Amino acid sequence: xxxxxxxxxxxNAAASTAxxxxxxxxxxxxxxxxLGLPIGCQTYPVRKMIAQDFPGTIKxxxxxxxxxxxxxxxxxxxDDGFGGLAKYKGSELKKILRDNGVECHSSHFSMExxxxxxxxxxxxxxxxxxxxxxxxxxxxxxxPTMDDVKRAADEYNKIGEKAxxxxxxxxxxxxxxxxxxxxxxxxxxxxxxxLDPKLVKFQFQVSTISxxxxxxxxxxxxxxxxISMHVQGWDASTRKIAxxxxxxxxWKKIFTAARTGGIKxxxxxxxxxxxxxxxxxxxxxxV
Numbered sequence: 001x002x003x004x005x006x007x008x009x010x011x012n013a014a015a016s017t018a019x020x021x022x023x024x025x026x027x028x029x030x031x032x033x034x035l036g037l038p039i040g041c042q043t044y045p046v047r048k049m050i051a052q053d054f055p056g057t058i059k060x061x062x063x064x065x066x067x068x069x070x071x072x073x074x075x076x077x078x079d080d081g082f083g084g085l086a087k088y089k090g091s092e093l094k095k096i097l098r099d100n101g102v103e104c105h106s107s108h109f110s111m112e113x114x115x116x117x118x119x120x121x122x123x124x125x126x127x128x129x130x131x132x133x134x135x136x137x138x139x140x141x142x143x144p145t146m147d148d149v150k151r152a153a154d155e156y157n158k159i160g161e162k163a164x165x166x167x168x169x170x171x172x173x174x175x176x177x178x179x180x181x182x183x184x185x186x187x188x189x190x191x192x193x194x195l196d197p198k199l200v201k202f203q204f205q206v207s208t209i210s211x212x213x214x215x216x217x218x219x220x221x222x223x224x225x226x227i228s229m230h231v232q233g234w235d236a237s238t239r240k241i242a243x244x245x246x247x248x249x250x251w252k253k254i255f256t257a258a259r260t261g262g263i264k265x266x267x268x269x270x271x272x273x274x275x276x277x278x279x280x281x282x283x284x285x286x287v
Contacts, residue, residue: 009273011175034255035263038103039279040068042230042269047072047081049272054085057098065279068103070228070267071128073121076110083243088115090127097128105265106132106228108173111139114159122166132169132227134203140177146190149182153194171227173203179211188213192222201227201262206254207241209234215254226261230269233278243274245281255287283284 015240033039041061043050049057061069074085085093097104113121114135125133136231138152160170172178172195180187192202202225206215233247234240244251268275268282275279 007130033283034285037263037265038067039065039282040070040103040265040267041275042070042108043068044072044077044080044108045269045271045275047077051081051084054088055096055100058096058102060146062100062102062134064276066102066268066275068105068265068267069097070134070265071104071107073101073109073113073124075106075117075121076113078106079084090124090129094127094129105130106129106134106267108134108136108239109212110136111137118159118162122163122168123268125168126166130200131167132171133163134171134173134228136173137175137177138172140180141186142177142180144177144180144182144184144187149187149190152177153191157196157199162218164199167226169201171203173230174205174208174213179208179213179278190223197225201225203227204261205232206228206230206249207232207234208241209249216250216257219254219257219263223260224262226258226263228265228267229258229263231266231278232270233270233274239267239273241270243270243281244268244278245285246277251281251285252287259287274285 025164043057046057046061049060057067071085072080072082074082076248078086087098094104107128109121121133138156140148140152156170156172172191174188178188180192182190187200204218204226205216206229209215215229231241231244233244234249235242236248268278270278
């Protein structure tokens, strides 16, 4: 076999390295679709498992194909199975997640804990490595007046301002209060006019399609105002939650609009079996 020069050897080695890089990038892309985002899940549906064995639960989610998780605060969600997380230092939680190949940039907090101890909760979030702090709802009345909505928005803008000073993005989910109406308008839409676009981003609950809140429509209507979404499949014929890709929603349309909306991450949120069943479809979805 004829010999090769050092220059030829280096050139061939570089080509081989590039080929391996392309293969690795392709493999990563297959595991990080759609939009090139990690496949995430919200941990609330597995809260009972977390209460018993947090490291084991994260390991199981990782093995199911989830690359990111969204936690719930051990203070605000202590009675829901997350209280046990308080025994870990933030750095210890971060290590458990990292050791299982899972990212965590986001968590839900209660309004009560942010009102009473926001600096402490920000410190915990930063120790874990989070950049996003969400609340499920502003918690206003079921039949609000416009003054109620304005007061809630003003309070949350102030919370968002303190979070921003610490390098944290504050976000708002849409449940309960946000699903009400005020002066003939959806409270949710009014909040888009009252909440500061820089201080507060939105997290969309896809299953609110059952109440007429269409994810793609909102992403297109309010470009750049969203940071994440909770993903649930929805079967219009049975009007029940279903695995993503085994439902009647147009996910290509939703994720295409999500790019306009500004989505930075998404979290599947259903029972564990349905979450697991959603992973293959999300891996294959190209947008």
